[in-house]
Every structure is written in C-alpha cells, then in structure tokens.
Amino acid sequence: MTIIFLLACFFFLLLLNVPVSFAIGLSTFLYMLTAMDFLPAVTTVAQRMTNGVNTFALLAIPFFILSGQIMAQGGIAKRLINCAMALLGTLPGGLALVNVMSCVFFGALSGSAVAATSAIGSFMVPQMEKAGYDKAFSGAITATASTTGLLIPPSNILIVYAIASGGVSISALFLAGYIPGLLVAFALMLLCYLYAKRKGFTGAQRLPFNVALIQIWKAVPSLALIVIAMGGIVSGIFTPTEAGAIAVVYALILAVGVYREVDLKALGNILTKTIETTSIVLFLIATSSALSWLLSYENIPQELSDVMLGISENPIVILLIINLILLVVGAFMDMTPAVLIFTPIFLPIATSLGVDPLQFGIMMVLNLSIGLCTPPVGNILFVSCAVAKTKMEHMIKPMLPLYAAMIIVLILVSAFPTISTALPNLLAP
Amino acid sequence: MKMDIKNSGCSPLLFWFDSLNIRLLQIILVSITAVVCWQVFSRYVLAEPSSITEELSRFLLIWLTVLGAAYAYRKRSHLGLDIIYNQGTALQRKVMYLMIHMSIALFALCVMVFGGIRLVLMTYELGQKSAVMGIDIGLVYMVLPISGLLILIYALNFMFSYAENSEPVL
Numbered sequence: 001m002t003i004i005f006l007l008a009c010f011f012f013l014l015l016l017n018v019p020v021s022f023a024i025g026l027s028t029f030l031y032m033l034t035a036m037d038f039l040p041a042v043t044t045v046a047q048r049m050t051n052g053v054n055t056f057a058l059l060a061i062p063f064f065i066l067s068g069q070i071m072a073q074g075g076i077a078k079r080l081i082n083c084a085m086a087l088l089g090t091l092p093g094g095l096a097l098v099n100v101m102s103c104v105f106f107g108a109l110s111g112s113a114v115a116a117t118s119a120i121g122s123f124m125v126p127q128m129e130k131a132g133y134d135k136a137f138s139g140a141i142t143a144t145a146s147t148t149g150l151l152i153p154p155s156n157i158l159i160v161y162a163i164a165s166g167g168v169s170i171s172a173l174f175l176a177g178y179i180p181g182l183l184v185a186f187a188l189m190l191l192c193y194l195y196a197k198r199k200g201f202t203g204a205q206r207l208p209f210n211v212a213l214i215q216i217w218k219a220v221p222s223l224a225l226i227v228i229a230m231g232g233i234v235s236g237i238f239t240p241t242e243a244g245a246i247a248v249v250y251a252l253i254l255a256v257g258v259y260r261e262v263d264l265k266a267l268g269n270i271l272t273k274t275i276e277t278t279s280i281v282l283f284l285i286a287t288s289s290a291l292s293w294l295l296s297y298e299n300i301p302q303e304l305s306d307v308m309l310g311i312s313e314n315p316i317v318i319l320l321i322i323n324l325i326l327l328v329v330g331a332f333m334d335m336t337p338a339v340l341i342f343t344p345i346f347l348p349i350a351t352s353l354g355v356d357p358l359q360f361g362i363m364m365v366l367n368l369s370i371g372l373c374t375p376p377v378g379n380i381l382f383v384s385c386a387v388a389k390t391k392m393e394h395m396i397k398p399m400l401p402l403y404a405a406m407i408i409v410l411i412l413v414s415a416f417p418t419i420s421t422a423l424p425n426l427l428a429p
Numbered sequence: 430m431k432m433d434i435k436n437s438g439c440s441p442l443l444f445w446f447d448s449l450n451i452r453l454l455q456i457i458l459v460s461i462t463a464v465v466c467w468q469v470f471s472r473y474v475l476a477e478p479s480s481i482t483e484e485l486s487r488f489l490l491i492w493l494t495v496l497g498a499a500y501a502y503r504k505r506s507h508l509g510l511d512i513i514y515n516q517g518t519a520l521q522r523k524v525m526y527l528m529i530h531m532s533i534a535l536f537a538l539c540v541m542v543f544g545g546i547r548l549v550l551m552t553y554e555l556g557q558k559s560a561v562m563g564i565d566i567g568l569v570y571m572v573l574p575i576s577g578l579l580i581l582i583y584a585l586n587f588m589f590s591y592a593e594n595s596e597p598v599l
Binding site: 013014015016017018019020021022023025026029038039042043044045046047049050053054055056058059062063066238241242244245246248249268271272274275276278279280282283284285286332333334336337376377 | 451454455458459461462465466468469483486487488490491493494495496497498500501502504506507508509510511512513514525528529532533535536539540541543544545547548551569570573
C-alpha cells in the first residue's frame with residue numbers, strides 16, 4: 001500500500017520539473033524514511049547509488065559517447081552523405097534515400113540520435129527542399145531514420161538495458177540490434193521510394209564511376225570504426241568496454257592525424273561535452289539502481305507480475321500490453337529513464353513466459369524510439385523541427401506513415417523472436 | 430533547460446569551483462581512457478595482463494558520475510519533464526522553480542552529504558580496503574559528500590539568483 005506513497009512522490013517531483021534522476025533518488029529516499037531511521041536510510045541510498053555505477057561494463061558508455069563526439073567534430077557527416085549519395089543517389093527519390101542512409105551511418109557511429117538528426121538534417125533538409133521535397137517530410141524522415149542508430153551498434157541505450165536487465169550480454173545485444181535496426185531503415189526507405197514515385201521525384205545524375213568510388217573510399221576510414229569495434233567484440237578479442245576505449249583512440253587518430261579537423265582546444269570542448277552527456281546518463285543509472293533495489297526489496301516486480309499474468313498467460317497478449325504501456329510512457333519520458341525504470345519491472349514477466357531477454361530489449365528500445373519522435377516529449381522531433389525550420393503541427397501529417405512503418409517493424413520484432421536472436425545465436429562470442 | 434554558466438550571476442568563488450570541477454573531470458575521463466587502453470595493451474602486446482586496471486577504472490567511473498552530476502546540474506542539463514512548468518504563470522513558475530531547487534538541495538544534503546559522510550566513516554572504522562589495489566574504500570565514497578556539497582552550493586545560488594531576476598532562464 002505504501003508503494004502508492006513512492007509513486008505519488010515520484011510523479012509529483014517529475015511533474016514539478018525536478019530532473020528525473022533527482023526525482024528518482026529523492027522519492028526512493030523519502031519512501032525509505034517511512035520504513036527506517038534517517039541514518040540507515042541515507043546510507044543505504046548512497047551505497048546503492050555508488051554500487052549502481054561500480055560496473056566495468058558501464059565504462060563503455062563514456063567511451064562510445066567520446067568517440068562519437070570526436071567523430072562528429074571531424075566533419076564526418078559530409079563524408080557519410082557523399083558516400084550514401086554515390087551509392088543511392090541515382091534511384092528515384094535518391095535524396096530522401098541518401099538522407100535515411102546517412103542517418104543510419106551517422107547514428108551508428110555517433111550513438112546519438114539527436115546528433116544524427118541535427119548533423120545530417122541540417123545539411124540534407126535544405127538540399128531536399130531545393131529539389132522540391134516538402135520540408136516537413138524531409139524533417140520527419142530525418143527524425144525517424146536517426147532512431148535506427150539506437151538499435152545499430154555500438155549503442156549506449158543497449159548497454160543501459162543490459163545493465164538494467166542484470167546480466168544480458170552486451171555483445172549479444174549489440175548483434176541482436178542489427179537486423180531490427182536495418183529493418184526500420186529499409187521500411188523508411190521503401191516509404192521514401194513510394195513517396196518519390198508518386199510525386200515524380202527522379203534521382204540525381206549518375207556520377208562518373210571513378211568519382212563515385214572516391215566518394216565511397218573517403219567514408220571508409222570513418223565506417224571502419226564500426227568494423228573494428230564490432231569485429232573485436234564478436235571475435236572475442238576485446239570486451240565492449242575495451243572496444244569503446246579502442247574506438248576513442250581510433251577516432252582521435254583519424255580526427256587529429258588523418259582528417260586534421262580537431263585541435264587541442266576543440267578536444268577540450270569535446271571532453272566537456274562528453275562529461276556532461278555521460279554524467280546525465282550515469283547519474284540516472286546510479287539513482288535508478290537505488291530505486292530498483294528498493295522495488296525488488298519490496299517485492300514489487302513479483303506482485304506486478306502476478307497481476308499481469310492474472311490477465312493472461314499468453315506471451316503475445318502480455319507483450320502487446322507491455323508495448324502499449326511503453327508507447328504511452330515513451331511519449332512522455334525520455335528513453336534512458338524509461339529503460340532503467342521499466343526493464344526490472346517488465347523483463348521478469350516476459351522471461352517467465354519464455355520471451356528471450358535479447359528480443360525483449362530490442363523490442364523495448366524500438367518501442368521507445370517511436371516515443372522520441374512523438375509529442376509532447378520527443379527530443380528528436382523537436383530537433384528535427386528546428387533543423388527543418390517548421391512547426392510541430394506541420395510535422396505530424398508526414399510523420400503518420402513513418403510511425404506506421406516503425407510500428408509494423410515493432411509488431412514483427414515482438415511476434416518473431418528470430419529477427420532479434422538469429423545473429424547473436426550465429427555469431428555471439 | 431540550458432543556461433550559460435557565465436550568465437548566472439556567480440561569485441568568483443563559484444567560478445573557481447566550476448573550473449576546478451571541470452578540470453578534474455577532464456583529467457578523470459582522460460585517465461579512464463588511458464587505463465582501459467593500457468589493459469588491452471598489456472594483455473596483447475606485453476602478454477602480461479595488468480591486474481589493477483579493471484578496479485581502478487571502476488573507481489574513476491564512480492568519481493566521474495558523481496562529480497559530473499554536479500557539473501551537469503550547474504549547466505542545468507539534467508533531463509526533466511517541463512510540460513507543466515512551461516504552462517505556468519510567472520508566479521506559479523517562481524514557486525515551482527524554488528521547489529525544484531529545494532528538492533535537489535534536500536537530496537544533496539541528506540543522501541549525498543550525510544549518507545556519503547556516514548559511508549566514508551563506516552568504511553574507515555571497519556578498515557575496508559579495495560580487493561586488488563588495497564586502497565581505502567572510503568576514498569571512493571568520498572566523492573559523494575564533495576559533490577553533494579557542490580550541488581548544495583549551486584542550488585542555493587540558483588535560488589538566490591532567482592530573487593534578483595524576475596524571470597529566470599530555465
């Protein structure tokens with residue numbers, strides 16, 4: 001019954017606009033005061049918080065953020081766009097397809113969907129507008145395509161899920177993200193193609209073969225980062241954390257030594273930006289682990305599980321209910337806190353019905369990706385509005401078919417475990 | 430939710446705290462990267478895996494997280510839900526603004542400062558040492574009260590700087 005007090009505290013603080021991490025920490029602490037004395041309560045919360053980040057696997061997060069920041073600074077957006085242009089530019093709707101492909105590349109490399117939206121969008125949206133595309137459509141396609149970087153590794157949100165789930169292999173999870181991520185990209189490209197056919201957009205002039213080859217070649221050093229990191233992880237040469245550190249060194253050599261676009265002063269800014277982003281995520285993990293310790297101490301996941309299994313014991317029905325709840329949560333809450341709060345609650349229910357934790361993680365991230373593109377709280381949507389210089393009202397209509405495409409992929413991922421588990425079963429170290 | 434540090438009406442002392450904090454954080458981040466690279470290097474090149482890198486990098490990560498939380502708070506970049514806040518009138522916002530920073534100050538004071546100091550004292554009383562390097566565990570927990578104090582100072586600064594400006598940037 002007192003759990004109502006915990007929820008009331010949390011939602012009050014959240015709606016007040018207290019930062020989510022502090023809202024979680026403070027409501028956990030206030031709840032514990034109802035059960036124990038002041039000193040044991042503060043000590044327990046402080047200790048659980050510290051233990052929550054005392055994990056070697058979590059180090060991968062600052063590393064991939066740092067390498068992504070270095071790569072983004074080094075003018076890689078332009079190279080990736082040129083490469084995608086050489087590959088897809090001549091097809092009908094070429095510019096839209098290039099936009100999607102560049103967002104996929106950039107999202108995977110930088111690990112940040114917001115960064116992908118602004119870096120690729122600020123270049124591609126004006127290009128598409130010049131070619132006659134509706135700018136709201138261009139902004140919408142940039143936003144949705146950028147979310148694929150959350151599924152395609154290296155991806156920080158998958159690391160957060162692995163930590164929250166308590167024991168899912170990060171390497172296997174990374175592998176599991178490929179096919180669903182590419183499925184989303186493919187579905188979006190298909191929509192672009194149909195849109196272009198209907199509106200009569202043709203592709204760009206074919207580039208001379210050797211020019212195209214040079215454009216592709218120039219992007220190879222950037223894309224090699226993914227090959228090195230993922231290759232090292234899959235072959236078991238290094239752990240995901242070590243792969244992150246190697247990625248930082250590689251990005252640094254590339255940006256400072258080869259592309260010569262990052263100097264010492266820029267490096268200071270990159271470090272500062274990385275620290276800011278990293279500590280927001282990690283502090284959330286710290287306070288959330290105090291909360292999830294409290295929840296399991298109070299046996300909440302078990303009780304909730306009984307309630308939900310009372311409704312149905314059919315995995316499809318339960319996954320449907322979880323998906324609907326997460327779609328609503330995602331519309332209001334940012335992805336990292338949502339994953340941290342709901343993984344410990346929903347995952348045990350799903351696994352008790354035989355759902356693979358890999359599949360569940362991919363489903364959850366894909367689901368919450370949709371929330372990033374929907375009002376009222378949707379970071380990527382806001383950024384793409386700014387990039388496309390259009391109002392949110394205008395974005396909704398071109399967004400509808402794109403939401404539909406993402407939801408279809410979500411249904412496929414929820415219904416067919418193989419989409420997520422095939423690659424890890426085949427390749428996981 | 431972002432605002433420039435320089436514009437937040439801060440005293441030279443606060444500015445000194447800020448620059449000290451960010452320098453320290455930068456050093457920690459660079460060190461962690463170097464430590465983990467050394468781990469790979471020692472395993473494959475020296476064929477003599479280093480034993481301390483794993484523990485050292487974990488402890489540095491704790492410092493990065495907790496100190497970084499103060500930095501992110503100073504920059505007002507922690508994630509929040511501002512849909513109701515943005516709808517409020519000037520007076521409602523003023524009340525909410527003060528309540529937000531009071532909540533954060535309460536958390537920092539109770540959990541991070543009191544809880545942190547208690548943890549440090551407890552581990553010193555028990556003489557707890559880390560498993561590999563043998564350093565005092567209290568040193569790891571020490572970051573809690575330090576960062577808590579910093580957050581507390583920042584929170585007070587936010588609250589008082591509001592009194593001067595009629596409409597703060599949030």
